[in-house]
Amino acid sequence: MITELIAVGTEILLGNIVNTNSAYLAEKCAELGLTVYYQTVVGDNEERMKQTIKAAFDRSDVVILTGGLGPTKDDLTKEMTAEVMGLPLVEDIHSRERIEKYMKEYEKNNPQRRITANNYKQALVPEGAIVLDNHNGTAPGLIVEKNGKTAVLLPGPPNELKPMFEEEVFPYFRKKQPEIIYSQMVKICGIGESQVAEDIQDLIEKQENPTIAPYAKTGEVHLRVTAKAENEKECKKLIKPVVRELKSRFGKNIFATDEKKTLEEAVVDMLKAQGLTLALAESCTGGAIAARIVNVPGVSEVFGHGFVTYSNRAKRKLLGVKKSTLKLEGAVSAKCAKEMAKGGCAAAKADICLSVTGLAGPDGGTKETPVGTVFMGCCYNDKTIVREYHFTGNRTKIRQQTCAHGLALLRDCIMEGIQKKD
Amino acid sequence: MITELIAVGTEILLGNIVNTNSAYLAEKCAELGLTVYYQTVVGDNEERMKQTIKAAFDRSDVVILTGGLGPTKDDLTKEMTAEVMGLPLVEDIHSRERIEKYMKEYEKNNPQRRITANNYKQALVPEGAIVLDNHNGTAPGLIVEKNGKTAVLLPGPPNELKPMFEEEVFPYFRKKQPEIIYSQMVKICGIGESQVAEDIQDLIEKQENPTIAPYAKTGEVHLRVTAKAENEKECKKLIKPVVRELKSRFGKNIFATDEKKTLEEAVVDMLKAQGLTLALAESCTGGAIAARIVNVPGVSEVFGHGFVTYSNRAKRKLLGVKKSTLKLEGAVSAKCAKEMAKGGCAAAKADICLSVTGLAGPDGGTKETPVGTVFMGCCYNDKTIVREYHFTGNRTKIRQQTCAHGLALLRDCIMEGIQKKD
Numbered sequence: 001m002i003t004e005l006i007a008v009g010t011e012i013l014l015g016n017i018v019n020t021n022s023a024y025l026a027e028k029c030a031e032l033g034l035t036v037y038y039q040t041v042v043g044d045n046e047e048r049m050k051q052t053i054k055a056a057f058d059r060s061d062v063v064i065l066t067g068g069l070g071p072t073k074d075d076l077t078k079e080m081t082a083e084v085m086g087l088p089l090v091e092d093i094h095s096r097e098r099i100e101k102y103m104k105e106y107e108k109n110n111p112q113r114r115i116t117a118n119n120y121k122q123a124l125v126p127e128g129a130i131v132l133d134n135h136n137g138t139a140p141g142l143i144v145e146k147n148g149k150t151a152v153l154l155p156g157p158p159n160e161l162k163p164m165f166e167e168e169v170f171p172y173f174r175k176k177q178p179e180i181i182y183s184q185m186v187k188i189c190g191i192g193e194s195q196v197a198e199d200i201q202d203l204i205e206k207q208e209n210p211t212i213a214p215y216a217k218t219g220e221v222h223l224r225v226t227a228k229a230e231n232e233k234e235c236k237k238l239i240k241p242v243v244r245e246l247k248s249r250f251g252k253n254i255f256a257t258d259e260k261k262t263l264e265e266a267v268v269d270m271l272k273a274q275g276l277t278l279a280l281a282e283s284c285t286g287g288a289i290a291a292r293i294v295n296v297p298g299v300s301e302v303f304g305h306g307f308v309t310y311s312n313r314a315k316r317k318l319l320g321v322k323k324s325t326l327k328l329e330g331a332v333s334a335k336c337a338k339e340m341a342k343g344g345c346a347a348a349k350a351d352i353c354l355s356v357t358g359l360a361g362p363d364g365g366t367k368e369t370p371v372g373t374v375f376m377g378c379c380y381n382d383k384t385i386v387r388e389y390h391f392t393g394n395r396t397k398i399r400q401q402t403c404a405h406g407l408a409l410l411r412d413c414i415m416e417g418i419q420k421k422d
Numbered sequence: 423m424i425t426e427l428i429a430v431g432t433e434i435l436l437g438n439i440v441n442t443n444s445a446y447l448a449e450k451c452a453e454l455g456l457t458v459y460y461q462t463v464v465g466d467n468e469e470r471m472k473q474t475i476k477a478a479f480d481r482s483d484v485v486i487l488t489g490g491l492g493p494t495k496d497d498l499t500k501e502m503t504a505e506v507m508g509l510p511l512v513e514d515i516h517s518r519e520r521i522e523k524y525m526k527e528y529e530k531n532n533p534q535r536r537i538t539a540n541n542y543k544q545a546l547v548p549e550g551a552i553v554l555d556n557h558n559g560t561a562p563g564l565i566v567e568k569n570g571k572t573a574v575l576l577p578g579p580p581n582e583l584k585p586m587f588e589e590e591v592f593p594y595f596r597k598k599q600p601e602i603i604y605s606q607m608v609k610i611c612g613i614g615e616s617q618v619a620e621d622i623q624d625l626i627e628k629q630e631n632p633t634i635a636p637y638a639k640t641g642e643v644h645l646r647v648t649a650k651a652e653n654e655k656e657c658k659k660l661i662k663p664v665v666r667e668l669k670s671r672f673g674k675n676i677f678a679t680d681e682k683k684t685l686e687e688a689v690v691d692m693l694k695a696q697g698l699t700l701a702l703a704e705s706c707t708g709g710a711i712a713a714r715i716v717n718v719p720g721v722s723e724v725f726g727h728g729f730v731t732y733s734n735r736a737k738r739k740l741l742g743v744k745k746s747t748l749k750l751e752g753a754v755s756a757k758c759a760k761e762m763a764k765g766g767c768a769a770a771k772a773d774i775c776l777s778v779t780g781l782a783g784p785d786g787g788t789k790e791t792p793v794g795t796v797f798m799g800c801c802y803n804d805k806t807i808v809r810e811y812h813f814t815g816n817r818t819k820i821r822q823q824t825c826a827h828g829l830a831l832l833r834d835c836i837m838e839g840i841q842k843k844d
Contacts, residue, residue, distance in 0.1 A: 013458055015448030016637045019441055022463070026437030036435055037470055041444070041461035048459055055477075159816070215438045280709075280730065286716025287702075287709020290730040294708025297784055297817060305736040308702065308712045308728025310721070314770070318727065348736070362719055394581070395719060 001176075003034040004060040006052055008068035008077045009156060010043040021066045021154075021161055028165060030213065032173045033181040033228060034062060044068060049080040057084065057149055062173075067156030069139035071119045077153055078142065082126040085146050089124040092131050095140045096123035102138050132168045136160045143172060182235035183210075183226035186246050187256040189219060189263055190408035196221040199249055203242070210238050212246075218397075219404020220263060252415055253408075263407045264292045270414045271302040271352075278410075279348035280306040281319055281340040281355040283331065284374065285399055289356065289406050305348035309340070319343030319355075332359050334375050334386045341377035341384050352380040352417075354410050358389070360398045374402050378413040385413065423598075425456040426482040428474055430490035430499050431578060432465040443488045443576075443583055450587060452635065454595045455603040455650060456484060466490060471502040479506065479571055484595075489578030491561035493541045499575055500564065504548040507568050511546040514553050517562045518545035524560050554590045558582045565594060604657035605632075605648035608668050609678040611641060611685055612830035618643040621671055625664070632660050634668075640819075641826020642685060674837055675830075685829045686714045692836045693724040693774075700832075701770035702728040703741050703762040703777040705753065706796065707821055711778065711828050727770035731762070741765030741777075754781050756797050756808045763799035763806050774802040774839075776832050780811070782820045796824050800835040807835065 005025050011017045022039045029036050037060070042052045049068075056063045068077030082089050099119055122139045125131055132141030137160040142153040152169055154161045174181070188196060193216040200223070204212055210227035223246060227238040247254060255266040271278055280290045280303075290306035293299055307318045312331055315321040320343035321336055329335045337355050344353035358374030365371035374389040387409060391401045427447050433439045444461045451458050459482070464474045471490075478485045490499030504511050521541055544561045547553055554563035559582040564575040574591055576583045596603070610618060615638040622645070626634055632649035645668060649660040669676060677688040693700055702712045702725075712728035715721055729740045734753055737743040742765040743758055751757045759777050766775035780796030787793035796811040809831060813823045 012445070013448060013461065014452050014635070015445045015450075016635070018445040019461075023434070023437045023440040026435060028437075030436050037465060037467075038474070039435065039441075039463035043459060045459075052460070213436070213438070282709070284716070285713065287704070287712030287728050287730060288716075290709030290732075291707065291713055291821075294706070294710075294730075294732060294821075295818070300732055304731075304733030305740065306709050306728075306730025306732070308709060308716075308730065309726075310712075310716060310728070311726030314727040396717070399713075399716075 001034050001061040002059065003029050003036050003062040003064065004056040005029075005036060005039040006056060006063060006065045007039070007041045007156075008044065008049065008065060009041075010074075012041050012067075013043045021156065021158060024158070024162065025064055025066070025165070027215075028170065029064075031181070031183055031224070031226065032170065033177055033179075033226075034173065044074040044076060046076060046080060049076055050084055053081055053084045053151075057151075061148070062150045062152065064152040064154065066154045066161060069122065069141075069153060069155050071121050071138070073118075075121075078124065078126065081144065081151050081153060085126065085144060085149070085151065087126040087128065087144065087146065090127050091120075092123050092125045092129075092140070095125065095131055096120060098133065098140070099123055099138050130172075132164050134160055134164060136163065141168070143169070179228045180231055180235055181226060181228050182232050182239065183224050184236075184239050184243055185257060185259045186223040186225065186243060186250075186254055187261070187263070188221045188223065188250050188253050189255050189404060189411070190253045191221065191250065193221050196223075196250075200246070203245065210235075210242055212242065218400045219408070252412070255408075255411060262295065263404065263411075265296050267407050267410050267414070268293065268296045268299050268302060270411065274414065274417075276302065276351040276414065277348075278303045279344045279350035279353040281344035281353055282306065282308050283310055283315070283340070283355075283357040284360045285356050285358075285402050285406070286310060288399060288403050289354065292403055292407065305344075305350060307344055307347065315340060315357075319347060330369070332357050332369050332373060332375065334377075334388065337375035337377035337386045338379075338384050341379035341386075345379045352378065352410070352413065354378050354406055354413075356402060356406055358398070358402060360395045360402075362395060372398050374398070374405075376402075376406050376409050378409055380413050380417050423456050423483040424481065425451050425458050425484040425486065426478040427451075427458060427461040428478060428485060428487045429461070429463045429578075430466065430471065430487060431463075432496075434463050434489075435465045443578065443580060446580070446584065447486055447488070447587070449637075450592065451486075453603070453605055453646070453648070454592065455599055455601075455648075456595065466496040466498060468498060468502065471498055472506055475503055475506045475573075483570070484572045484574065486574040486576065488576045488583060491544065491563075491575060491577050493543050493560070495540075497543075500546070500548065503566065503573050503575060507548065507566060507571070507573065509548040509550065509566065509568065512549050514545050514547045514551075514562070517547065517553055518542060520555065520562070521545055521560050552594075554586050556582055556586060558585065563590070565591070601650045602653055602657055603648060603650050604654050604661065605646050606658075606661050606665055607679060607681045608645040608647060608665060608672075608676055609683070609685070610643045610645065610672050610675050611677050611826060611833070612675045613643065613672065615643050618645075618672075622668070625667065632657075632664055634664065640822045641830070674834070677830075677833060684717065685826065685833075687718050689829050689832050689836070690715065690718045690721050690724060692833065696836065696839075698724065698773040698836065699770075700725045701766045701772035701775040703766035703775055704728065704730050705732055705737070705762070705777075705779040706782045707778050707780075707824050707828070708732060710821060710825050711776065714825055714829065727766075727772060729766055729769065737762060737779075741769060752791070754779055754791050754795060754797065756799075756810065759797035759799035759808045760801075760806050763801035763808075767801045774800065774832070774835065776800050776828055776835075778824060778828055780820075780824060782817045782824075784817060794820050796820070796827075798824075798828055798831050800831055802835050802839050 130143040144151040215222040227235040309315040340355035355377040361371035552565040566573040637644040649657040731737040762777035777799040783793035
């Protein structure tokens with residue numbers, strides 16, 4: 001089915017906010033086998049909205065609209081869609097009750113404020129529409145079908161849109177497809193995007209069913225393997241040999257085959273499984289790796305101490321880096337990274353410590369140590385290994401890559417350690 | 423001038439990457455006084471690209487296209503634009519020379535790789551086009567004028583697009599405007615978005631020239647004051663009283679009036695100006711405030727030590743938080759925040775220390791200490807103040823808000839300290 005995404009809202013049009021909804025929906029549509037040819041952004045303007053919706057229906061089967069479902073007079077998405085589709089708006093009793101309940105709750109908690117009656121506008125729906133409850137706001141979502149065309153209307157805030165899509169819209173379209181579409185994610189770290197692309201070029205060239213779609217993230221590459229078949233079992237059967245092939249090519253660089261698992265979660269899972277405690281000793285990343293580790297809820301079981309040692313004094317004092325090392329080799333050196341990792345383990349009484357020291361720029365580069373040079377060390381089982389990296393890009397980009405590759409190094413070391421114990 | 427943005431690329435269409443270019447360009451267009459009514463994304467497909475470009479020219483004066491300028495046969499933006507505009511492609515000698523030079527350089531550095539001849543495709547330009555040199559890649563940008571319509575073609579990678587826009591496209595359009603458009607940014611921290619909106623509602627309602635446009639960022643609100651007049655001096659004259667009014671309303675919550683200054687830069691500037699050294703003691707933010715501080719190049723002068731004390735043991739050991747405090751008041755308490763800040767100053771021998779302890783969730787909330795409760799302390803001049811915050815949203819959102827409000831608190835304390843000294 002040809003599908004089109006329309007984001008409604010002057011905030012996006014003026015660049016006040018970034019249109020992340022369309023990227024999210026586009027990825028989901030690919031997963032569902034819906035073919036997206038166009039994405040459009042239009043402001044809260046009657047005439048232009050109508051024209052945009054009309055043009056979308058002229059060339060697509062499914063139109064997914066986001067935003068403009070709120071209570072104000074600027075919120076016009078529902079009204080304009082109903083008009084283009086030739087459907088009257090009628091009150092949905094269930095939605096009205098939900099809004100009433102929400103308003104009472106709100107006024108109880110905010111006694112000095114009153115929600116105005118225009119909130120009930122949100123209970124009006126195009127006749128015959130499927131109403132999607134909004135568990136994180138007042139505006140319900142809608143699926144409207146007419147003459148073989150489908151409009152999906154979703155609220156703009158991502159925390160309202162995403163759960164609604166996953167719980168209701170995704171299953172709706174999955175059921176509609178003549179074939180089942182099923183996909184499996186393979187997430188890779190520690191290898192560059194172009195290297196991964198080269199390594200799978202032969203697979204991508206001859207692919208038919210399943211397909212492999214690469215998604216590049218900083219320091220990670222995600223490969224989505226998607227199959228079409230009569231049922232899920234058939235899909236899995238098609239996907240299995242491809243995933244096996246990917247596993248044989250990328251081996252331990254695959255950190256997850258679960259869509260939702262992040263790299264930091266994969267690392268924390270390994271630490272938990274091994275009963276290991278982690279410490280971090282960061283210079284150029286300034287705590288950003290610790291901040292990623294702390295993204296994982298319940299991480300306190302394995303992570304207690306992080307040291308941000310931006311100055312030489314901090315490296316000496318908190319981590320016991322030798323004065324002579326800093327003087328002779330400099331702070332951005334393999335020896336310093338090694339002493340930082342070792343010192344971090346000792347200072348935190350942790351089983352494993354990752355250290356990072358590098359030059360994120362923009363200034364301070366030399367011929368021997370250009371901007372982008374990073375040394376990372378990992379101390380575990382009384383052994384410390386150090387790796388040297390050369391990243392490119394601006395300060396932010398260098399630091400983001402350092403974080404991802406640091407987590408990848410940590411994974412490597414934990415796995416190596418496991419092998420040694422066995 | 424009515425302006426339309428078209429992003430070309432299957433990666434955006436499929437959601438492989440987020441379309442941040444359009445948000446950037448939309449904000450810049452607003453700054454230039456160009457009225458954006460539509461943004462579109464279209465894939466690398468001849469027919470659909472032509473239709474999209476044609477539709478854009480039918481309803482707009484200026485069409486800004488991004489992406490699809492590379493050397494491969496999928497890169498069609500230039501070809502399709504030239505066709506729609508009825509212009510032949512001719513070789514631009516200057517661009518050909520630049521590409522030759524770039525290729526030689528590349529092959530010298532990558533002896534085992536060869537750049538293919540199709541790179542010269544990038545030197546072809548629509549007849550009469552203004553060529554914009556690309557200092558960060560091979561594909562030049564283009565400005566093409568015909569019959570009162572203007573097409574601007576820019577490379578897709580943001581690090582190529584942004585400098586090219588700022589150096590060449592921005593001045594091009596500024597010159598074209600019958601009136602000068604000039605804007606001044608006012609950046610606010612420590613006050614919520616809805617509070618700011620309420621506080622300036624009267625100004626926005628009666629605004630004509632200059633206008634005030636609010637841009638909400640996490641924990642910050644940016645107000646862009648834009649005036650139109652015959653010359654820059656007139657603009658500044660119009661803007662001055664509005665900025666003065668904003669300053670009187672938001673006072674010390676304004677951290678910058680410079681477009682490019684970030685909150686962390688504002689804090690680091692104050693530290694440098696006062697000759698103060700900073701330490702950070704973070705629990706729930708896990709190093710994320712330190713990572714923001716380290717965003718600022720050359721920060722080592724004022725920042726050396728950060729402590730990520732996620733566990734109680736780390737709080738005791740690294741910062742000297744009392745066992746009894748943790749036992750009786752808990753880690754998420756005003757007392758703990760106070761002892762962390764004080765201990766951080768002492769351990770780092772720093773002049774000022776910000777501490778953070780809170781509950782980012784999703785679990786662990788109680789009636790007394792619900793998820794989103796955060797205590798932040800700041801120790802300076804032997805005095806420690808503590809503030810309590812209640813943030814909403816998921817774990818990531820709570821931590822991001824904590825970072826922004828932590829930096830705001832730090833600013834407050836440095837300013838207070840200055841006042842005391844005077």
